[in-house]
Amino acid sequence: MTSGHTATASTHVAEPPDRVWAELMHPGARWMLGANIETDFRPGSPITFEGHFFGRTFADTGEVIAVDRPRLLHFTHYSPLGGLEDRPENYHDIRITLEADDGGTLVTVVQGNIDTAEHATRSEQHWREALATLAHRDAPPAPKA
Helix, strand or coil: CCCCEEEEEEEEECCCHHHHHHHHHCCCCCCCCCCEEECCCCCCCEEEEEEEECCEEEEEEEEEEEEECCCEEEEEEECHHHCCCCCHHHCEEEEEEEEEECCEEEEEEEEEEECCHHHHHHHHHHHHHHHHHHHCCCCCCCCCC
16 A cells, blocks of 8 residues: 555435435446446456546546445545556555435545545545535525525
8 A cells, every 4th residue: 555645525415325325326327526437346346437537538447345235335446547557556445335314324435545645635525526416416406596
C-alpha cells in the first residue's frame, strides 16, 4: 500500500437498505459520478467503472473483495487518471456500507490507500457529491421563487 490516507463520506437515504442496494448496484446506475458499473458482484470478480469525469473519458478497474447484500460492497479500485502505475499497491480499497436507521438507510463510503492528503480530500468531496446524488435522486424539484 502506498499510504494510510483515507476518505470517508456518508449520507442518509429515505429508503430501506434493500432498495438503496438495488439503486447502487444497478448496472446502469449513474449516481457514482456518472460511471457505468459492470460486475457480477462475486468475490474475486472484476469490477469496472466507465464514464466521463470533468470532460475526460475514464475506464477504471478493480476486483470485488466481499459482498454482503444489502449491507456491504468491498472492492479495489484503480484509475489510470490518478497518474500512478497499474500495480496492486496503487489500488484504492473501497467499502460501501448500508445500515438501516430511522426512516431509511445510512450509506457510508470509506476509501483507503490514497497516495496523498490532497487526493484524499478530493476523493472525500467526490464521494459526498456522489452520495448526495443518490440521496436526492427522487427529491421533488425546488419551488420556483
